[in-house]
Amino acid sequence: MTSLPVIAFVGTGVMGRSMAAHLLKAGYPLRVYNRTRAKAEELLAAGATWQPSAGDAAAGADIIITMLGFPTDVETSYLGAGGIIARAKSGALLLDMTTSSPALARRIAAAASAGGQHALDAPVSGGDIGAKEARLVIMAGGEPAAFAQARPVFDLMGKNIALLGPAGAGQHCKMANQIGVAVGMVAWCEALAYAKRAGLDPAAVHASISGGAAGGWAMTNLAPRALAGNFAPGFYVKHILKDMRIALESAAELGLDLPGLKVAKKLYDDVAARGWEDRGTQALYQLYTSL
Amino acid sequence: MTSLPVIAFVGTGVMGRSMAAHLLKAGYPLRVYNRTRAKAEELLAAGATWQPSAGDAAAGADIIITMLGFPTDVETSYLGAGGIIARAKSGALLLDMTTSSPALARRIAAAASAGGQHALDAPVSGGDIGAKEARLVIMAGGEPAAFAQARPVFDLMGKNIALLGPAGAGQHCKMANQIGVAVGMVAWCEALAYAKRAGLDPAAVHASISGGAAGGWAMTNLAPRALAGNFAPGFYVKHILKDMRIALESAAELGLDLPGLKVAKKLYDDVAARGWEDRGTQALYQLYTSL
Numbered sequence: 001m002t003s004l005p006v007i008a009f010v011g012t013g014v015m016g017r018s019m020a021a022h023l024l025k026a027g028y029p030l031r032v033y034n035r036t037r038a039k040a041e042e043l044l045a046a047g048a049t050w051q052p053s054a055g056d057a058a059a060g061a062d063i064i065i066t067m068l069g070f071p072t073d074v075e076t077s078y079l080g081a082g083g084i085i086a087r088a089k090s091g092a093l094l095l096d097m098t099t100s101s102p103a104l105a106r107r108i109a110a111a112a113s114a115g116g117q118h119a120l121d122a123p124v125s126g127g128d129i130g131a132k133e134a135r136l137v138i139m140a141g142g143e144p145a146a147f148a149q150a151r152p153v154f155d156l157m158g159k160n161i162a163l164l165g166p167a168g169a170g171q172h173c174k175m176a177n178q179i180g181v182a183v184g185m186v187a188w189c190e191a192l193a194y195a196k197r198a199g200l201d202p203a204a205v206h207a208s209i210s211g212g213a214a215g216g217w218a219m220t221n222l223a224p225r226a227l228a229g230n231f232a233p234g235f236y237v238k239h240i241l242k243d244m245r246i247a248l249e250s251a252a253e254l255g256l257d258l259p260g261l262k263v264a265k266k267l268y269d270d271v272a273a274r275g276w277e278d279r280g281t282q283a284l285y286q287l288y289t290s291l
Numbered sequence: 292m293t294s295l296p297v298i299a300f301v302g303t304g305v306m307g308r309s310m311a312a313h314l315l316k317a318g319y320p321l322r323v324y325n326r327t328r329a330k331a332e333e334l335l336a337a338g339a340t341w342q343p344s345a346g347d348a349a350a351g352a353d354i355i356i357t358m359l360g361f362p363t364d365v366e367t368s369y370l371g372a373g374g375i376i377a378r379a380k381s382g383a384l385l386l387d388m389t390t391s392s393p394a395l396a397r398r399i400a401a402a403a404s405a406g407g408q409h410a411l412d413a414p415v416s417g418g419d420i421g422a423k424e425a426r427l428v429i430m431a432g433g434e435p436a437a438f439a440q441a442r443p444v445f446d447l448m449g450k451n452i453a454l455l456g457p458a459g460a461g462q463h464c465k466m467a468n469q470i471g472v473a474v475g476m477v478a479w480c481e482a483l484a485y486a487k488r489a490g491l492d493p494a495a496v497h498a499s500i501s502g503g504a505a506g507g508w509a510m511t512n513l514a515p516r517a518l519a520g521n522f523a524p525g526f527y528v529k530h531i532l533k534d535m536r537i538a539l540e541s542a543a544e545l546g547l548d549l550p551g552l553k554v555a556k557k558l559y560d561d562v563a564a565r566g567w568e569d570r571g572t573q574a575l576y577q578l579y580t581s582l
Contacts, residue, residue, distance in 0.1 A: 102489070125503045139499050162499050164491050172489040173496050180482035180505030186551035187478055191471035194538070197547045198393070198463040200455050205464050208430050208453050212416045213526075214471030216507020235504075247485070256488045257582065259554045260477035267550065291548065 004028045005062035007153070010054045010077060010084070011098070012040040015124070016067035018131035019097070022156045023065075024048055033057040055087035063153060064088055068098040070242060078108045090116030093149055097138075099123045099239075101246045102168035102175065103253065109142060109167030118146040121167060123174035124158065127234060135159045139177075141169030175250055178243040181218070182264040185240075185284050188219040192227070193288035203227050226285035233280040240281050241268050295319045296353035298444070301345045301368060301375070302389070303331040306415070307358035309422035310388070313447045314356075315339055324348040346378035354444060355379055359389040361533060369399045381407030384440055388429075390414045390530075392537045393459035393466065394544065400433060400458030409437040412458060414465035415449065418525060426450045430468075432460030466541055469534040472509070473555040476531075476575050479510040483518070484579035494518050517576035524571040531572050532559050 004027055009020040012034040020043055024030045030048040033056065034040045044050055051057035054077040058064045064084055068074050074096055078084045084094060085108070094112050096105065096119070105121035112119035120142035130136045136158035140147055147163040154161045164173045191214060195205040206227065210219045222234070244265040251258050267284060276283045295318055300311040303325040311334055315321045321339040324347065325331045335341055342348035345368040349355045355375055359365050365387055369375045375385060376399070385403050387396065387410070396412035403410035411433035421427045427449035431438055438454040445452045455464045482505060486496040497518065501510045513525070535556045542549050558575060567574045 125500070127504075137499055137503055160499060160502065162495060164495055164499070169489070169491055172486060172491055173499055176482040176486040176491070176496050177500040177503060177505045179485055180478050180500060180510070183478035183481055183551070184475060184505055184507065187471050187474035190474055190549045190551050191467040194470055194542055194545070194547060194549065195463060195467040197545045198460070198541070200460055200463055200467070204453060204455055205467050208428055208451060208455070208464055209416070209468040209471060211451065212428055212468060213418075213508050214468050214475055216475065216510070217504050219471070219507070250489070251485055254485070254488045256485060258481045258485065259558065260474070260481050260551065263550045263554050
């Protein structure tokens with residue numbers, strides 16, 4: 001019996017800790033690091049070993065998985081002095097599952113390749129519930145051989161798993177998703193804010209229209225929360241803003257104008273300006289109905 | 292046994308003829324008028340009686356149903372000299388199922404009321420298939436007593452049937468739907484156009500994202516047509532443009548800014564400017580990918 005590869009998991013926030021727990025449960029030796037150690041305690045209690053930094057976690061691992069917050073965190077963790085690429089061994093497999101920039105993913109892949117390592121960008125969708133239930137969508141970019149090597153690990157965390165193209169393609173796919181999500185929020189918010197302004201009961205209108213051509217995941221799942229005055233975060237305003245910034249930068253590099261996304265970004269800037277950064281994305285409905 | 296009320300059906304296009312056929316099948320005596328007589332032939336062969344004008348059709352009917360193209364058609368048919376309101380008897384029930392303007396619906400309701408008639412605006416969604424299968428969503432505005440009287444007739448044509456409020460409320464609800472539809476088209480078109488521009492296979496990206504938070508009816512049903520190069524109309528560009536014009540006018544009257552809808556309107560103006568008015572709304576994807 002061959003022993004399972006050692007995995008380093010860096011970033012054990014809400015998403016990361018659920019994902020890492022699946023790997024631990026499957027028997028992988030797990031080295032963990034997180035900026036706030038408290039968020040790793042559950043995993044440590046379950047058998048993971050604490051590491052003092054991302055680089056230290058990477059040093060002894062065959063596979064390094066990162067699930068971080070912002071592209072700057074990804075850049076520092078991978079490319080910083082004493083970071084993952086500096087410390088990981090040759091042949092190591094680096095999987096960044098953070099939603100981050102396609103351009104940064106390409107830089108990391110190139111740096112990894114120079115060090116004899118193999119990197120994939122592999123952002124996910126499906127949120128905390130998808131992470132908990134191992135039903136994430138995983139969108140990967142990189143070399144097919146690295147993807148094949150990562151596949152058993154991905155299979156423990158997700159269901160709809162695809163290699164979309166070379167380095168950066170996973171992030172591009174995730175950006176496509178976030179563009180659809182962000183502009184889709186504008187769609188149902190404008191629909192229901194219009195109904196409310198016209199004096200209709202938005203819940204009754206929702207019952208008439210959510211099963212039809214205007215319907216979708218967000219109208220089904222987020223609009224009822226907004227109509228009930230529940231603005232608790234499923235997905236944070238500050239995070240959709242981060243993603244829109246990346247997508248707009250990336251679209252600009254590609255020479256593609258996305259007027260719908262620009263409007264969504266401007267509206268969410270207004271949401272954030274009201275101090276609602278830590279609310280759920282459905283807070284956009286609050287903006288429309290308070291205008 | 293009491294005999295069923297006589298129904299006049301004005302406007303026997305793709306939607307109207309399917310709707311009218313259900314009434315005929317249920318045994319209602321049916322008087323029909325359509326600008327182009329050929330489009331009424333099926334109904335005439337099935338037992339409907341031809342009438343030379345909307346007013347003539349209305350004259351002998353207990354219930355008058357209109358399913359027309361543009362608000363100007365609705366205005367002429369109802370309020371024009373020798374039109375429906377001039378010719379229908381006192382106590383008649385007038386049901387405009389055209390997607391039209393809320394303000395016009397209120398004017399018609401007021402004029403009907405002055406003539407002792409009862410009007411409902413009752414636009415639908417669900418398209419030609421919904422009409423054929425009697426599964427339309429019917430969104431009504433008007434008096435509850437008139438709605439109760441119309442209900443048996445609505446039940447023959449639709450499934451999700453609601454009275455949303457006073458005259459105009461049905462049109463407002465339909466406008467909310469169309470706002471969601473139009474901005475929702477921008478959402479998936481920008482998502483997949485970005486993916487394509489980034490060098491990804493849009494169909495693979497669709498497979499990754501259409502089941503998640505960016506997913507919805509349009510991404511499921513229209514995006515695959517666009518990706519396959521099929522721009523045949525389910526719903527015409529010229530019709531979504533009509534609806535957006537009405538919605539923007541109505542929003543302006545309500546003092547509500549809809550920046551997402553404005554972008555959608557501008558984009559579809561560009562689609563129309565390319566001569567694609569008679570294509571399906573998924574032609575918006577063509578615009579993005581030809582920029």
